[in-house]
Amino acid sequence: MRPDLQHLFRMEKLPHIWCPGCGHGIITRAIAEAINESGIDLDKTVIVSGIGCSSRAPGYMNFDTLHTLHGRALAFATGVKLANPELNVFVITGDGDATAIGGNHFIHAARRNIDLTVILFNNNIYGMTGGQYSPLTPTGKMAATSPYGNPENNFDVAALAIAAGASFVARGTAFHDKLLVNSIKEGIKNKGFSLIEALSMCPTSYGRRNKMGSAADMIKHLKDNAVNVVTAQKLPPEKLEGKFLIGTLHYKPYREFTEEYDKLIARVQKEGK
Amino acid sequence: MADKPLDIDQKSCKGCGICYSLCPKKAITGDIRGKVVLSAPDLCSRCGICESHCPDYAIFVRREKK
Numbered sequence A: 001m002r003p004d005l006q007h008l009f010r011m012e013k014l015p016h017i018w019c020p021g022c023g024h025g026i027i028t029r030a031i032a033e034a035i036n037e038s039g040i041d042l043d044k045t046v047i048v049s050g051i052g053c054s055s056r057a058p059g060y061m062n063f064d065t066l067h068t069l070h071g072r073a074l075a076f077a078t079g080v081k082l083a084n085p086e087l088n089v090f091v092i093t094g095d096g097d098a099t100a101i102g103g104n105h106f107i108h109a110a111r112r113n114i115d116l117t118v119i120l121f122n123n124n125i126y127g128m129t130g131g132q133y134s135p136l137t138p139t140g141k142m143a144a145t146s147p148y149g150n151p152e153n154n155f156d157v158a159a160l161a162i163a164a165g166a167s168f169v170a171r172g173t174a175f176h177d178k179l180l181v182n183s184i185k186e187g188i189k190n191k192g193f194s195l196i197e198a199l200s201m202c203p204t205s206y207g208r209r210n211k212m213g214s215a216a217d218m219i220k221h222l223k224d225n226a227v228n229v230v231t232a233q234k235l236p237p238e239k240l241e242g243k244f245l246i247g248t249l250h251y252k253p254y255r256e257f258t259e260e261y262d263k264l265i266a267r268v269q270k271e272g273k
Numbered sequence B: 001m002a003d004k005p006l007d008i009d010q011k012s013c014k015g016c017g018i019c020y021s022l023c024p025k026k027a028i029t030g031d032i033r034g035k036v037v038l039s040a041p042d043l044c045s046r047c048g049i050c051e052s053h054c055p056d057y058a059i060f061v062r063r064e065k066k
Helices: A003-008 A024-038 A054-060 A073-083 A095-101 A103-112 A157-164 A177-189 A203-207 A215-225 A257-272 B018-022
Strands: A045-049 A064-067 A088-094 A117-122 A168-173 A194-199 A226-228 A244-251 B006-008 B028-030 B036-038 B059-061
Touching (some): A054 A117, A073 A088, A095 A117, A177 A244
Antiparallel strands (some): B028 B036
């Protein structure tokens, strides 16, 4: 561990419980680096998570952290932010946590454009409970609950967040860690709902079933199939087939919920006198 | 030769093999259990790709102070 990041971790809790080769450790370090570089007040930073492999991350981080119910991280975070709008509230959530059981909270937090920085660890599977398919498992992929291949269509969570009203949407991967750090920093700066989808890898529950090789092969898969959104504009559509875009996908700041709510309180208090 | 370029925490390493598969100079390799060892310290350019891609925070690159 780099000495300049050690104060952001609960060093006595490490090493973590994630499997060998799990991408979540890389993304957690990227979050710590982004918080360190953005210079926000660490005593006014809260990290909220739900349930799942990804949601173990706040347990290792030396902030005020909340480990909440499955899928309800965004609901708790909305409460924390509204009760005390000066806090920097981060939400660490997984693909199943955010889009399946917490799908409703997810679209409504994005619709309100409340000032939260959400980092969605997308490993394409429910890793902790044994590899059931999630709404982000690509069609045709094997999982414990789809032994003949996933028959369902999967969400594009970035497009979902943009359509629901998020003001900042970016995507990074466990391989592109510098880009991920920069995306999280931009998400912290953005006053509104910021979603950073961080593509991770799960060699144990996902890679093994889908014959994707070792953790090293899976991180190379992320490297080879990612296309930066700026580069993608110059490429013909046939070259983008089977690839995914990384970088800032959407940035359009507009009215933020906690500010509007404070305005409402001020107005009602004035009228009540 | 100057002091070693990397500190490796063998206790934290889980042997996933990400670091030595990404190393551009092949300065680190896996031992018999797959855990990382600094096999060729002279080749290491201190780029930090192993440090930033270690999921278990087992590698620290010693950078020269400016």
